[in-house]
Amino acid sequence: MARTQALLIQIATGDPRPISKQIVDGVRMKIATGELAVGAQLPSVRGLAQQLTINPNTVAKAYAELTGEGWLESRQGLGLYVATPRQRLSNAERDRRMDEAVQGFVHEVAALDYPPERALSRLERALRVLAPKKTA
Incomplete structure (x- = not known):
């Protein structure tokens, strides 16, 4: 079983982007640069929310967007993982x-x-x- 990989992203309070967008952008960049490999498990919603000291709903929103775009895949009862690359947009x-x-x-x-x-x-x-x- 894959081990959960720490998600070292920073949230800037002065950034004009919403916090959920900062999370989405941070995860995308880590995947695009190979820092997060295919199959890597991400922290749980609650775990990342505690790490960043933000509301879990904000993390859930970011994870949902990343899953919908094909960056992440949900495995029932196991968590979220980096998905196999594919062309995500037309x-x-x-x-x-x-x-x-x-x-x-x-x-x-x-x-x-x-x-x-x-x-x-x-x-x-x-x-x-x-x-x-x-x-x-």
């Missing part, structure tokens, strides 16, 4: 989300008055965390 939805993320990034960089070359360099450095994984 190509059109992936393109839409990429365009949205790029536009948000461009608007933020423009507001900071960064030159494009410096912004691209920083973006490339940040994306290197995904290098060990196959990219679509």
Whole structure:
């Protein structure tokens, strides 16, 4: 039986994203970077809620979203596990989300008055965390 893996994510109170979204984003990143391997068991809702000192309903909401998107799978009576990778979104939805993320990034960089070359360099450095994984 797989052993529950600690889920070391941080919740920032000053972050504009809801806490459940911060959990979703944190788990996605850990899976995308390989820090959470396929088949790894996640902490229980109550366990993660206690670790983060937040309401268990918030964790349950995040876990439900991750399960619905195919990042996690529930095994009856055993808990939640990292699911086998598959394309979770249609190509059109992936393109839409990429365009949205790029536009948000461009608007933020423009507001900071960064030159494009410096912004691209920083973006490339940040994306290197995904290098060990196959990219679509």
